[in-house]
Amino acid sequence: MTLTSQQPAVSWHSLTVGETLSRLDSQPEGLSPEEAERRLAQSGPNRLPSEEATPPWQIASRQVQSPLIYILFIAGALSVLLGDFADAGVIFAVVILDVIVGFFQEYKAERAMRALAQLSAPRARVIRDAVERDLDPANLVPGDIVLLEAGFRVPADLRLIRTIELQTDEALLTGESLPVDKSTGPIVDPAATVADQANIAFMATTITRGRGSGVVIRTGLQTVVGNVASQVRAVGETEAPLRARLKHFTEVIALVVVGITVLVFALGLLRGEPLVTIFRTAVATAVAAVPEGLPVTITVALAVGVWRMAQQHAIVRKLAAVETLGSCSTICSDKTGTLTKNEMTVTRLFASEQTYEVTGVGYAPTGAICQGGQAVGLAADPSLITTLRIGLLCNDSQVFREDDRYRPDGDPTEAALIVAAQKGGLQGEIEREAYPLLDELPFESDRQYMAVLRAHGAERLIFVKGAPERIIEMSDQVERNGSVTSLSRQPALAEFQRLASEGLRVLAMAYRPAPANALEIDHRDVERGLILVGFAGMIDPPRPEAIPAVANCQRAGVRVVMITGDHPVTAQAIAAQIGIVSEPRAPTLDGRELARLSDDELRDHVGRISIYARIMPRQKLWIVEQFMRRGEIIAVTGDGVNDAPALKRADIGVAMGITGTDVAKEAADMILADDNFATIYAALIEGRVVFDNIRKVVAFLIPTGLGLVLSVIGSIILGLPLPYLPAQAIWINLVTNGTQDLAMAFEPAEPNIGNRLPRDPREGVLTNPMLWRTALVGIVLMLGTLGTFIWGLSSELGLDHARTVAMTTMVLFQNVHIFSSRSFTRSAFVTNPFSNPFLFLSVVAALALQALAVYWPPLQGVLRTVPLSYETWLVILPVALTVLLVVEFDKALRRSRSSSASGRVG
Numbered sequence: 001m002t003l004t005s006q007q008p009a010v011s012w013h014s015l016t017v018g019e020t021l022s023r024l025d026s027q028p029e030g031l032s033p034e035e036a037e038r039r040l041a042q043s044g045p046n047r048l049p050s051e052e053a054t055p056p057w058q059i060a061s062r063q064v065q066s067p068l069i070y071i072l073f074i075a076g077a078l079s080v081l082l083g084d085f086a087d088a089g090v091i092f093a094v095v096i097l098d099v100i101v102g103f104f105q106e107y108k109a110e111r112a113m114r115a116l117a118q119l120s121a122p123r124a125r126v127i128r129d130a131v132e133r134d135l136d137p138a139n140l141v142p143g144d145i146v147l148l149e150a151g152f153r154v155p156a157d158l159r160l161i162r163t164i165e166l167q168t169d170e171a172l173l174t175g176e177s178l179p180v181d182k183s184t185g186p187i188v189d190p191a192a193t194v195a196d197q198a199n200i201a202f203m204a205t206t207i208t209r210g211r212g213s214g215v216v217i218r219t220g221l222q223t224v225v226g227n228v229a230s231q232v233r234a235v236g237e238t239e240a241p242l243r244a245r246l247k248h249f250t251e252v253i254a255l256v257v258v259g260i261t262v263l264v265f266a267l268g269l270l271r272g273e274p275l276v277t278i279f280r281t282a283v284a285t286a287v288a289a290v291p292e293g294l295p296v297t298i299t300v301a302l303a304v305g306v307w308r309m310a311q312q313h314a315i316v317r318k319l320a321a322v323e324t325l326g327s328c329s330t331i332c333s334d335k336t337g338t339l340t341k342n343e344m345t346v347t348r349l350f351a352s353e354q355t356y357e358v359t360g361v362g363y364a365p366t367g368a369i370c371q372g373g374q375a376v377g378l379a380a381d382p383s384l385i386t387t388l389r390i391g392l393l394c395n396d397s398q399v400f401r402e403d404d405r406y407r408p409d410g411d412p413t414e415a416a417l418i419v420a421a422q423k424g425g426l427q428g429e430i431e432r433e434a435y436p437l438l439d440e441l442p443f444e445s446d447r448q449y450m451a452v453l454r455a456h457g458a459e460r461l462i463f464v465k466g467a468p469e470r471i472i473e474m475s476d477q478v479e480r481n482g483s484v485t486s487l488s489r490q491p492a493l494a495e496f497q498r499l500a501s502e503g504l505r506v507l508a509m510a511y512r513p514a515p516a517n518a519l520e521i522d523h524r525d526v527e528r529g530l531i532l533v534g535f536a537g538m539i540d541p542p543r544p545e546a547i548p549a550v551a552n553c554q555r556a557g558v559r560v561v562m563i564t565g566d567h568p569v570t571a572q573a574i575a576a577q578i579g580i581v582s583e584p585r586a587p588t589l590d591g592r593e594l595a596r597l598s599d600d601e602l603r604d605h606v607g608r609i610s611i612y613a614r615i616m617p618r619q620k621l622w623i624v625e626q627f628m629r630r631g632e633i634i635a636v637t638g639d640g641v642n643d644a645p646a647l648k649r650a651d652i653g654v655a656m657g658i659t660g661t662d663v664a665k666e667a668a669d670m671i672l673a674d675d676n677f678a679t680i681y682a683a684l685i686e687g688r689v690v691f692d693n694i695r696k697v698v699a700f701l702i703p704t705g706l707g708l709v710l711s712v713i714g715s716i717i718l719g720l721p722l723p724y725l726p727a728q729a730i731w732i733n734l735v736t737n738g739t740q741d742l743a744m745a746f747e748p749a750e751p752n753i754g755n756r757l758p759r760d761p762r763e764g765v766l767t768n769p770m771l772w773r774t775a776l777v778g779i780v781l782m783l784g785t786l787g788t789f790i791w792g793l794s795s796e797l798g799l800d801h802a803r804t805v806a807m808t809t810m811v812l813f814q815n816v817h818i819f820s821s822r823s824f825t826r827s828a829f830v831t832n833p834f835s836n837p838f839l840f841l842s843v844v845a846a847l848a849l850q851a852l853a854v855y856w857p858p859l860q861g862v863l864r865t866v867p868l869s870y871e872t873w874l875v876i877l878p879v880a881l882t883v884l885l886v887v888e889f890d891k892a893l894r895r896s897r898s899s900s901a902s903g904r905v906g
Contacts, residue, residue, distance in 0.1 A: 158214025165210035174565030326687020351534030387534035391417030503573025504537035557757035707781025812880035
């Protein structure tokens with residue numbers, strides 16, 4: 001991916017207003033209607049194309065294009081050939097169920113482009129021929145003059161030509177948690193990132209304060225958000241790791257089934273059996289070998305995972321995403337709103353040469369002002385009270401309570417100052433009544449401060465807050481513990497820089513007396529003679545629950561990486577507080593540095609750098625692609641339009657449910673209903689449980705199927721009659737595989753699941769140890785079944801009796817083996833048999849059905865079984881228990897080897 005090729009042809013932010021208008025052949029009075037029509041025909045409508053809806057028949061056809069479904073079709077067709085129409089009906093019902101579930105899971109997917117199209121502004125206010133008029137945003141063209149004011153959504157990319165206290169919310173593009181001050185001057189750096197282009201208003205962002213105007217420089221797909229739309233369209237679907245593994249696995253199964261069928265057919269011919277008998281035997285063996293319960297069980301296991309994740313506030317849009325999250329080795333997380341609260345909070349106060357900590361996070365007024373971990377009495381420091389009072393009263397915002405949540409109305413930094421004052425014991429209504437407002441100088445980005453004139457009895461006071469460098473420059477005195485002395489600027493600047501180095505946004509508070517008869521103020525009254533009182537340092541704080549969640553991820557071998565549009569210092573501070581890195585000055589790659597790298601260079605960087613700041617949308621996608629080039633299974637979180645390409649490209653995209661845009665949600669595989677990183681960890685563990693259970697089903701189905709097939713082949717080789725008739729082989733599968741395997745989908749998590757390392761992405765469904773266990777169990781089942789079959793033949797009770805013994809032995813074998821299959825390493829003797837009640841009940845049901853097959857005359861006639869004596873059961877039961885003893889002995893050996901290896905390493 002080459003970033004330079006995606007840069008706009010013109011660096012509009014580097015041009016002056018005059019140069020911009022000249023380049024666009026425009027003027028402040030706007031274009032003529034005729035010229036606008038001509039340009040519209042040339043540039044096309046200012047809209048983002050919506051993705052055409054996928055026809056339902058295509059979605060349905062995709063559900064059938066799976067090796068698992070092919071195997072089910074084969075099994076159903078073979079059952080029809082065998083004449084077992086009831087079994088065929090069940091199998092085809094499974095196919096239909098699988099298709100229906102998959103269809104509805106995908107029906108609402110792939111709408112990211114349509115959601116992007118909805119981001120266009122409802123109306124645009126423009127100037128044409130020196131006349132203001134409302135216009136459909138689709139008719140905007142480069143060169144149009146657009147008017148902006150608070151509450152408007154920007155209809156196209158604009159080079160600003162006039163601003164009055166203009167601020168925009170660009171979080172959906174940059175991830176920046178604070179409103180951005182806009183200006184009109186040129187920016188020298190032609191490679192400035194979107195976050196640094198203060199003279200551009202970007203399409204789909206919102207005006208939060210002030211007013212202004214701009215000239216349209218880009219429309220439609222040429223805009224920054226349009227570029228994101230193009231990336232979303234270009235990003236292909238990423239195949240889920242589970243789907244890839246199962247595809248390979250089922251292809252192998254299909255080949256094995258064909259091979260077994262050919263082998264049985266060949267052995268029958270060598271023995272000179274009639275062709276009809278050979279055919280029926282081969283078909284029955286093939287049906288027995290096909291794990292037809294596997295697709296349904298996988299669907300059920302994933303559906304159970306979806307339900308369990310929903311209980312954890314994680315909403316899964318695609319079934320395969322359940323397991324994918326459990327496979328992930330790296331989580332690339334957004335900062336704002338995911339790792340942090342997205343609620344500015346004052347955490348430090350500085351007054352009277354003392355630093356104070358402020359506890360509590362967010363806009364709820366719960367917390368205290370402390371020093372050394374102890375709450376302080378504010379009466380001991382009048383200057384601290386004054387610092388809080390200025391923050392409260394030099395303020396245009398409010399904090400209100402709604403649905404048990406505190407929300408800001410206005411600038412988040414001002415809201416944070418209000419909450420800090422409340423934590424210090426100041427009450428807004430009382431303070432405003434004691435200090436009534438007389439006049440105000442609103443904040444201006446050029447002047448970098450706000451000032452108010454307030455009365456207090458016979459006094460008049462000017463309260464000022466703003467950028468520390470500017471306030472210090474305007475001050476010549478400082479207040480400490482209520483006493484005013486001359487100001488030494490260098491120590492004050494050093495204290496501000498110390499707070500800023502912690503990633504805090506710092507505001508300075510100052511005041512000065514005004515004449516007793518003053519009713520208004522201007523900037524000349526403010527820009528000299530101020531008395532500096534203190535500083536307030538604030539930050540969007542980490543979510544408390546994110547800290548242990550990150551630690552849990554790391555313990556589980558999952559690396560957490562932060563990718564944000566915020567400032568590098570802020571990103572470093574938050575990453576250190578959360579535990580992503582161990583110290584605040586950890587290596588960080590910002591958007592400018594990243595733009596100079598090649599693919600291979602970035603691929604090397606992502607292996608060691610965990611913080612990426614000031615990142616543009618295409619860069620986030622690029623970072624994700626390099627992680628994937630390294631063979632990582634990547635989960636990506638995001639909430640803005642800028643995150644959509646990366647969310648769609650990643651192995652699993654995780655969107656925020658509360659703060660996330662529709663674009664992000666539509667591009668994602670999973671949505672967090674609570675915007676909480678801790679939910680990702682809970683879902684990750686659930687994903688591991690899902691794959692564990694799928695593997696447990698495989699570890700149960702394949703060995704038991706192998707045992708059944710080997711017993712048939714063994715009987716042919718030994719010159720014995722078949723140990724089961726075709727109907728009996730199908731019955732064995734129906735009684736056991738049709739119940740226990742589904743119950744395994746409800747297995748709870750194993751105790752050590754959060755301490756395992758992620759699976760190797762190249763690892764198949766069956767590992768080498770599992771293959772050994774499969775062969776071991778298959779041989780035990782073959783030997784035990786053939787042994788009881790031969791014993792039955794020797795009893796002179798007839799072939800039907802011997803086959804009933806063999807069929808019952810195999811059923812009991814599988815009902816015993818299911819308990820060993822609940823864990824690959826943990827002993828069945830220490831596992832609570834009732835921790836999965838579905839499994840326990842399924843075993844009881846299977847035994848009951850087998851008893852019916854042996855003793856109920858209607859089933860006896862169908863399956864050609866005979867009643868078994870009490871003495872016969874006493875022979876069969878110990879034989880069936882041998883599989884439990886053999887497997888548990890194998891587990892013990894593996895635990896012993898693992899413990900010895902750990903001891904040698906230690």
